[in-house]
Amino acid sequence: MFKGMKPHFWWGMGIFYGYVFVMMILEMNVPGLTYAIKLGGAPISFLYAHLIGLYLLPLGVAYLFWWVPEQEDKKVKGEKKDAAS
């Protein structure tokens, strides 16, 4: 099952799920983490959930899933060029 799935898929999903579940578990164990702990006057949840979890992290993973195959394609094309020349 999932034979042929590239390793960066598991890395990407591991980073995403790891981050989300660690933050959720912390929130359930650290009283006030969602509201009382502040950074620059704003609850820190606006940073780790609202900005990073919601926006930056999924975008980063989507970029990774596009970028790695692009690099592999370039490498294959380069090797073919070298072999042809």
Place this chain on the structure above:
Amino acid sequence: MPQVNPIVIFMTVAYFAVIFGIGYATRKASADPMDYYVAGRKIGPVVNGAALAATFLSPASFLGLPAFIFLLGYPFWWAMVGIIGGMPLATMLTAAPLRKYAPVSFTDYYCDRYEDQKLMRIITGIPILMGTWAYVVLSLVGTGLFMMAILQIPYVWAVIIGAVAVLFYVYMGGMVATTWSTAFQGVLMAVAAVVCGIAVLMHYGGFGNLADAIFTSTPNFWLMPYVQEGAFSHPLFKSWTGVFGFFFVWHFGFATMPYSVVRFFTAMDVRSARKSVIWTGVFGGAMYWGLIIIGSAARHLIETLHPLMGGILQTADGPVTIANVTQVLTRIRNDFGVGGAAITDYSMIAAIEALNNPWLLGLLVAGGLAIAMSTAAGWLVVGNVLLGRDWLAKAFGNKWAIENPIKSLRLMTVLILLVGVYYSFNPLALVLDLSGWAFVMTVATLGVPLVLGLWWPRATKTATYATIIVFFPLVLYSWLAARSNLGSPHWFFLSELFLGEGGRISTPHQIYWVPVAFIFFIIVSLFTKPASQETITKYCDDLHV
């Protein structure tokens, strides 16, 4: 409620002018069935990404998610993280393989991979048809609520006007019209949500003050389960199952729901399909960023600023002075004849109405109309291809449908819309509840055979049939049983059997059926005959890119 405002009307007219213009400009696409089905596979990543965001994210997002934050509190933020976080999952799991395979309709893959061209189309079509029903209804409810806010007309007429507009551009150009007009709608909805979110932030003077205002009006808003003895933001978030459950309800949908998957077929190539997902995240993530702010602030905004606060509400016991958000929404429901559960979904619009800025309200309703109409159009294309092409022409061999493919699709579009309009007059549930049920049902019945068909050579036809036949009624029954017996579809439907009377376990939308269906599919596959080696090579191994 505010009076009809010329600025709001102007922005709405401008919005309709653009989408009708796109429909008119792309009308020639309907001459060629291939263009009608999959936009000739000419769509680039930015346009496809914006269209994906607008199609996948529906009024369930634009109205429903802020309404749920308003009702349930901070822990629901993680459900939104789950939705956007599910997008990259699709890149490698389904988008790239399905674009390489390049089918015409959603059921094609099941028929080819599981070697059954007729019965498979009919059986896989049943959950798709139910999903189409749920989403066309919730999209029309959303369209109706926004039209109502703009024109101050009764809800029923607002729904009808919205349905006619959707019909026009789907009828004109199929997937081409919907891809281009939807891309415009994707940009518009993201801009609307972000601008409104920033306006709310500016109103409060920043994140800190916003958080304090929310805390003042709803002290339990910020509570996660277990952090304060005996207190929670909502009973559904009394335990971790509620937080994790909501996270997963919509998480796998982008990779497996028909209306998003078919947009991978329209991409130019596999690279473009991968890149489309990044752009979907750019537009969709931005929209969600704004929605979280609006949904979190909604109660405080409405209760401090809405023009109906302090007004009169007629009740069975006589007139009362409106003093809270529930009474504001009840007054709006009474004034405009809003049916069923739809009024809670109006909280998002009411929050922006409270800011008393017509430009902002105009932008919000244009964005809201965009998202509602794009999703309706996306599902109409899924539904009309299913009924007109897959069922009538392919499964039943109907001569008229085979000889008149475009006419057949158009006829089905009209039929689906008529049914949708009828049910949206009096919706059975909140838009987000309709969406959640459709997601869990579709992912459990169709998502599992799709993903495992692509990534597991051992996946079998029998397991696909068994999974659909077993889990379609199970999801429907458990959802309805929880809703009618326990008061909400988010409680485990057998809670009282395990915990006694009054006992409740939070399992949003009966989400546990998805992993159960996954295990069930694997077990049945292991005991039944797999497809031929040639088929497995062609529709499983060779698609791994």
